[in-house]
Amino acid sequence: MTEKRSITPDIESDILKYMEEWKTGCYGDKFTWAKLANATGFSRQALQANHRIKAGYDDVKQLLKGSGTEINALADLEKEVAALRSENSKLKKQNEAYRQKYVRWQENAAERGISVDVLNKPLLPSFKETMRHKDAED
Numbered sequence: 001m002t003e004k005r006s007i008t009p010d011i012e013s014d015i016l017k018y019m020e021e022w023k024t025g026c027y028g029d030k031f032t033w034a035k036l037a038n039a040t041g042f043s044r045q046a047l048q049a050n051h052r053i054k055a056g057y058d059d060v061k062q063l064l065k066g067s068g069t070e071i072n073a074l075a076d077l078e079k080e081v082a083a084l085r086s087e088n089s090k091l092k093k094q095n096e097a098y099r100q101k102y103v104r105w106q107e108n109a110a111e112r113g114i115s116v117d118v119l120n121k122p123l124l125p126s127f128k129e130t131m132r133h134k135d136a137e138d
Helices: 009-023 033-040 045-049 053-067 070-111 125-136
Strands: none
Touching: 009 033, 009 053, 033 045, 045 053
8 A cells, every 4th residue: 555645844845945956957958747756756746736836846847948047047158258258358459559549649749749639629510510500599
């Protein structure tokens, strides 16, 4: 004769912890009631009747369905960090090139008697811009 067991709060907690491990993707991305039943020793019906376990199961399924496991998310973040580091390095080189160009232009302007104040003087508005402001005032 088989022994009749019920899901106690301690067992429920252990099952929920086990399902949390599934969210990391360490057991794969195919989570089923059968796998949960085999791991816990309870039937699918008994597991599904428990509201917290059912909600946890649905969460795991939804997460794995979207390939949103923590391992996948970590890999995606590592790729993003590598891309951002590469972009940062490229932008630093570009910024340094602009800095050198500015110094070169500043020196060339100084040789020709043009001061930094003259170079920093704001540009006069273009004809188009002047006409737009004139039309807006009318």
